[in-house]
Amino acid sequence: MIEARNLSKRYGDIVAVDDVSFQVERGEVVGFLGPNGAGKTTTMRMLTGFLPPTDGSARVAGYDIFDEPLAARRAVGYLPETPPLYPEMSVESYVDYVARIKDVPRGERAAKVGRALERCGLEAVGRRVIGTLSKGFRQRVGLAQAIVHEPPVLILDEPTVGLDPVQIGEIRELIRGLAGGDGEARHTVILSTHILPEVEAICRRVVMINGGRKTVDAPLSELTAGGQSLEALFAREAARDATPGADNTAEAEAEEGAP
Amino acid sequence: MKHVPTVAWRELRSLFVSPVAYAVLSLFAVVAGFFFVLFVSAFNEQLMRLQQFQAFDQLEQLNLSDHLIGYFYQQILGLLAFVVPGITMGLFVSEKQNGTQELLMTSPLTIWDVVLGKFGAAAGFVTLLVAMVGAFPALLFFYGDPEVGKTISGLLALLLVGWTFVAVGTFASSITRSQIVAVLITFVLLIGLMMLPVISMLGVLGDAGGAGAALAWLSPGEHFDPLLQGLVDTADLTYFAVVIGSLLLLTKAAVESVRWR
Numbered sequence: 089m090i091e092a093r094n095l096s097k098r099y100g101d102i103v104a105v106d107d108v109s110f111q112v113e114r115g116e117v118v119g120f121l122g123p124n125g126a127g128k129t130t131t132m133r134m135l136t137g138f139l140p141p142t143d144g145s146a147r148v149a150g151y152d153i154f155d156e157p158l159a160a161r162r163a164v165g166y167l168p169e170t171p172p173l174y175p176e177m178s179v180e181s182y183v184d185y186v187a188r189i190k191d192v193p194r195g196e197r198a199a200k201v202g203r204a205l206e207r208c209g210l211e212a213v214g215r216r217v218i219g220t221l222s223k224g225f226r227q228r229v230g231l232a233q234a235i236v237h238e239p240p241v242l243i244l245d246e247p248t249v250g251l252d253p254v255q256i257g258e259i260r261e262l263i264r265g266l267a268g269g270d271g272e273a274r275h276t277v278i279l280s281t282h283i284l285p286e287v288e289a290i291c292r293r294v295v296m297i298n299g300g301r302k303t304v305d306a307p308l309s310e311l312t313a314g315g316q317s318l319e320a321l322f323a324r325e326a327a328r329d330a331t332p333g334a335d336n337t338a339e340a341e342a343e344e345g346a347p
Numbered sequence: 348m349k350h351v352p353t354v355a356w357r358e359l360r361s362l363f364v365s366p367v368a369y370a371v372l373s374l375f376a377v378v379a380g381f382f383f384v385l386f387v388s389a390f391n392e393q394l395m396r397l398q399q400f401q402a403f404d405q406l407e408q409l410n411l412s413d414h415l416i417g418y419f420y421q422q423i424l425g426l427l428a429f430v431v432p433g434i435t436m437g438l439f440v441s442e443k444q445n446g447t448q449e450l451l452m453t454s455p456l457t458i459w460d461v462v463l464g465k466f467g468a469a470a471g472f473v474t475l476l477v478a479m480v481g482a483f484p485a486l487l488f489f490y491g492d493p494e495v496g497k498t499i500s501g502l503l504a505l506l507l508v509g510w511t512f513v514a515v516g517t518f519a520s521s522i523t524r525s526q527i528v529a530v531l532i533t534f535v536l537l538i539g540l541m542m543l544p545v546i547s548m549l550g551v552l553g554d555a556g557g558a559g560a561a562l563a564w565l566s567p568g569e570h571f572d573p574l575l576q577g578l579v580d581t582a583d584l585t586y587f588a589v590v591i592g593s594l595l596l597l598t599k600a601a602v603e604s605v606r607w608r
Contacts (some may be wrong), residue, residue, distance in 0.1 A: 162455045177357075189451070
């Protein structure tokens, strides 16, 4: 469902993402790991079509992000690091607006908006203004916005950051549910995080990048075989290719340049 | 470009839940009303004075269209230059501040959907303001008989200049991340545009003839005045279309540039 081929992103001399390739099959939940500034966000932004790669290409749900950008974007639900919310809108009208711009046909819109609100536990706050919601609820609205058009592919950038343990549990449950459906309803999920227990809780496969390069790509069961902890692996991988200085600036610039 | 109305509608709704829209509407109504009263009383005074002096030639020339409505419209033009930056400042800046730019750019929208939607929303708001302004001269039809054609072509002039201002503000909002900076850029550009006829008369430019005239031609004021006189010329209408179109093209390039970096 997702196929990244030799993706690279350079800002001048600074290499944010360097020749990253991987594949994700339908219904898989892949954990995208790496230290801060490793290039996770940049890679996700390239997959969603927000940033064009300097080199390489990608296919999402069978559509090339260059040749069929609109079809590819229709097939993706994306939750950026900070949920893209309009604070002055009500939850319902916001999710309805997103459904419109994601090309959900008029006849199905009300039903899909209702379903997204229900799945994210937002029915009770549907008429509330987003700006007055707590952080946990805003994160859920962000997730509702990502799933409202029922895209085959979900790309979630740190979906549980800043939530309390109960909320984290709920969101994880929700993500597991999204990938657990049948046939067409099964979502393919890429989720970035640096919370390792989260990966163990929901992902079946791990892709780790560090310094812009892919360092690990293996099923979780293989990585933790023989009682090895994911934490030890993460520490080892993060230390191995230590060019963090340069790549931190790359990521920082990416944030600056790509608002 | 089927999503232009979707984007415009959301923008308008957000404008109307913010205090900005109501502040601008009430400010506009009060100040426009003040100007109107001022010009009505000035007109009456002039009328009485001319009657006192039995200046029949001048009395003959005094009319509501030129000596009241025309002056009034000119003041409204200045007022528009003040309020438009406030309306347009948030168009793109707030998307960057909310992080919703990432949502727009990863949705199946074209950049024209976004640019035209936002311009359309602000231009729609200015249309509302101009319609409000139209109510004042409409009152005069109860008491006198101003020229209908001139009254309407003057409103059209206000509308076109207002839309041009909106295009300037839309562009300014697309090139910065701060609302205050957007307001300042819009002000500077608007004042610059309106001052062009004066600048074109200075020093070398004034002597150069062609260059000076070309500069003056770029100013919206030069195309506002003929319309105010009731002269609807295709050349002037084309001017507005070209200027608005170019500014929107620049805006599109600015929004798109996020992807080049």
